[in-house]
């Protein structure tokens with residue numbers, strides 16, 4: 116197993132956000148966690164990136180290494196896990212190119228950086244056209260492209276994606292997921308969290324269902340898509 | 353004296369006086385822009401830089417006069433500026449490490465108080481170390497007076513202005529062109545996500561303090577050369593005024609702070625030409641107050657609400 120999480124518990128002050136969830140992601144997989152607003156999806160990804168503290172008893176292993184020993188920047192630069200945060204969080208005052216370059220700050224493999232950059236520009240040609248434009252001036256779709264490309268430039272073993280469909284028109288959503296599939300094809304493992312369950316389950320091979328801090332269902336995406344409970348709660352009946 | 357000469361004379365004076373404010377204000381603005389805290393110890397770092405420069409210059413002069421090494425005075429001057437910037441940058445790193453890092457997630461008010469305390473510690477440590485006796489900064493260059501269009505200007509004033517502006521341009525290039533500068537700009541926009549880029553805040557924060565402190569030290573040496581009497585409290589008033597300039601420039605705007613520093617110099621000098629010098633600060637800062645009433649975000653600041661978490 117590439118990523119093994121056991122009994123993940125997170126609280127924000129008195130609010131318990133995750134009550135001890137366990138899940139696994141294998142190398143090369145696309146896995147999704149679906150759930151309603153407030154279920155704890157973003158918190159799960161924040162915990163993996165070490166951006167929030169986890170509680171006693173939590174186990175997170177990456178390639179057998181204890182992730183709790185890593186600081187957020189080391190999760191990226193040493194473990195190779197990148198994170199596209201909720202709301203994209205681009206550096207609006209930097210150009211497209213600067214956003215991408217900054218993501219390579221800690222990387223020493225110059226040759227690969229160049230290759231990765233070219234790859235991103237071939238997947239998202241719009242970004243190359245706008246490379247000297249400040250990120251603030253991009254359209255919503257372009258900003259999402261940049262958020263994904265920036266994360267890829269920072270680390271590409273695993274990408275954690277927090278609602279990449281958010282705020283995109285249906286057509287853009289679909290092309291975004293096509294691009295993600297292309298990224299995955301060359302070996303990047305993807306853990307996706309989404310409110311848009313139908314889209315996520317069509318994209319991922321396996322899925323988990325998160326309900327107010329607990330994982331209540333898991334399985335192959337096609338089974339989840341046919342599961343009556345999932346249909347009722349997340350797929351509009 | 354003709355009006356033109358009169359104006360020119362005051363512009364030259366204001367440029368020199370504003371240089372001090374500008375070069376100190378840069379440090380305030382840099383730290384604020386990336387960490388959202390005002391380093392109220394900064395004026396005292398300027399003081400420390402001046403004393404460190406004093407120590408280095410005195411040491412070098414001693415080596416030269418006792419015949420141990422030979423070097424011209426201009427080289428002593430250059431070395432004094434560079435070495436005091438270098439040494440003082442470590443003081444900045446220390447202040448960040450000991451004073452601010454433990455409080456990174458604490459309320460901003462605690463961090464502000466920490467700054468004030470570090471300032472007092474620097475002042476009193478200086479007193480304890482060197483005593484209350486005022487120190488005279490060695491005259492590293494013999495004063496020469498030039499006349500430009502009837503106005504007088506000394507080589508020291510020219511030095512102050514040229515070195516300050518030179519350092520500001522260097523800083524500007526650093527922030528624009530290097531990856532560390534890029535990380536600083538990114539941090540000023542959204543410091544929470546910066547670690548997700550693989551960038552450690554524990555590198556960028558001390559680096560910012562180091563650069564700000566080095567600039568303050570350059571200011572301190574230039575100040576010592578222009579006004580050669582040093583005392584442990586010399587950084588307080590000038591530090592506060594530079595802080596005002598940083599606010600006037602706009603939230604964290606680095607070049608805004610520099611320009612506002614010069615503006616403050618101009619306001620003070622020109623107020624002093626018209627009114628008795630005892631009224632100088634009163635009138636100058638009333639003007640600043642009026643400016644802030646109309647431009648509450650300063651010249652280059654924008655309304656902004658920082659995202660405090662992911």
Ligand SMILES: Nc1ncnc2c1ncn2[C@@H]1O[C@H](COP(=O)(O)OP(=O)(O)O)[C@@H](O)[C@H]1O
Nearest residue numbers: 127130132151152153154155156157158159661
């Ligand atoms: N920074 C925070 N402070 C306090 N509570 C939070 C914070 N972030 C999230 N929460 C709470 O934790 C729970 C899970 O939130 P989140 O992980 O953002 O859910 P999701 O991403 O599934 O919408 C919610 O009840 C939310 O209100």
Ligand SMILES: [Mg+2]
Nearest residue numbers: 156157158201
């Ligand atoms: Mg969320």
